[in-house]
Amino acid sequence: MSELLKYPGMSKVDTLSPEEKAAAHTRRVFLFKLAVGLNAMVGAVLAVPLVGYLLGPAAKKRSDIGAWVNLGSLSDFPVGQTRLADFRSPMAAFNDGETGKTSCWVRRISEKSFQVFAINCAHLGCPVRWFSESRLFLCPCHGGAYYEDGSRASGPPERGLFEYKFKIAGDSLLIHAGNLPTLSTEASCREKPLVQIEAAEPAEAANAGMPDATMRSTTWQG
């Protein structure tokens, strides 16, 4: 169709007579439009896997994220104390290096009852530190403070510390870790699964008396 224009940029609609307009609907023009449409279709089909690849990290099912991690022997956590425990994230990949490691605060309330807190402040994720004398967790970034049970004490956080689900297997303390804990990707799944397989285990049954981690985090949601 370009041969019908006297110079580039000239508007063909204004200057063409009806006959010339009809002449512009040649087979070449039709084929060109068809080819453009064909490219649009190929592009759309090509875009599906490209966008799928790009959105891959977000497409993973929530239930697939996370696994049970062993924090070590129960005797590492004296009753009445809160201790820092390091573990390698079950989500760590081959190329994560030392960022694949992470820590949590383990509070042993009694023989069989624990609370395991994420180190990430519920405000903006900075690492909170435990002060055993004042029985507070303090955040270095913006001064968020939490009581020993993880509930919010003061400062900018709008809720208490994130908690990991835990279970006791033999002499070991296990936690369920996955996501980097943030407001929308909490340390452990918030909803209880419909069928609680772990509840049938003897170790879990012994914990039945205490408020479990999942319950607590929902009360903080308030």
Next chain:
Amino acid sequence: MAGLKISKWLEHRLGFIQPLKQAAEHPTPSNNASWWYVFGSAATVLLMLQVVTGILLALVYSPSANEAWTSLNFLNHNVALGWYLRALHGWGSDFMIAIVLLHLVQVFLFGSFKFPRELTWMVGVVLLLLTLGMAFTGQVMRFDQDAYWGLGIGASIASRVPFVGADLVHLMLGGPIIGGATLSRFFTLHVFVIPGLLLAGVAVHVLMVLKHGVSDWPMPGRLVRRSTYEREYHELTLRTGLPFVPDAAWKDAVFAAAIIFAVMACAFFLGPFGPSGQPDPTIIQTAPHPDFAFLWIYAVLAFLPPSLETPVLLVVPVLAITGMLLLPLLAGEGERHWARRPVAVLSVSVIAVTLGIFTRLGTYTPWSPVMDAWSGDAVPVKYMHNRSPLEREGAMVLQDKQCRDCHSLNGEGGMRGPKLDAVASQMTEDQIVRQVLQGGGNMPAYGNALNPAETKALVSFLMTLRGHDLQPAMNASRELLRESRMEQTAGSADSAAAAPEKAGQQR
């Protein structure tokens, strides 16, 4: 002669030497050949410096979570002049943000964003955001503790978006945790995506400047009207026009050279930024800190009340960016001179002062507890003189219970809570007991962390802190109650019963 021949040969094949020459020599009104018009070109030159130094750093840098931090230390210490390249790139980044901001303020105050340069301004706003994007992703490239926890802060902000928060976190991190995938995608953004957009954006920006000409110097009362502006500008150019190169551009060149020299000097004398500690999240003895350009955001986040945090974080940036983009469409005509635009001058002043204050606060973070003040900053000796054993015991409690992390004595200690040097002249004993045990007003409750003996000792020490021997605070209502009771008892002529109560009140 040979040179001319070669240039003619080249031009016949390339065809763009003459157009480039004409563009460089295009006439520009003589009144804008000014030192105020040099910031845009300086920003472009700084971008070129960043591209060159960035490419050179990429020769050694390893964008892997395993090796990035080590490769930066290797650059600093083992590669000849590696430290200087890192310093140039780091300081170049700070200078570029500063110059881009100056350019924006100058264009805004001169009203240069008005017709017909609206789109030039909008592209400029996008270029500012891309520059800040380069600064943030560049901070991640350093992959040290600050970068790790800075990513955590970014993820925490993304997680506040309703409904898709978790997906956004996963997209940003490239997986459920901060790690190799996170560094790779930020490397891709920092090295491919944003620089590509930035260079393309600068090209569009400069082409539009050439198309519409550099704005003339604003004059009070000379209004911009869509119907007349372009003709007036054309006439002004015909009447007073100078070739942009060299008559106006020599100032750009001098300023650009001065800025690059300043970057070189800062890089040489002040050195590279970091890297700080290794990106190991099990090392929690750290106080993460963003780079200079983002300190003000870090400070704002400390002051927002919890209920406002998510709305402010998600809504204000959208409003601010939309406002900046729409500005030339809403105020595309009229006065350009700052003397006739008080709202514009006031806005710039308020925003500049606000950003300055928050940045200043961000440099010493008064809201953060000083984590080692309780063991590092002793109670001043003068506060131990002439104190009873119980009161001295109270000073021990004050240290032990980490009160000093948030409260200062004699200027030492945290600034999160009020200083305690004169606490007894501001609060009564009852109020102090209540405040300590129940907390409130942003202070945690210490009821569970203090036994009655410790509380008694602590409060009796605090009651001795009255600044320069000010009067102790008193409870006016109790005082009234006491007086009314005294009147009653005086009325019944039984004054003996009132004496112990009075003693009890004063204690």
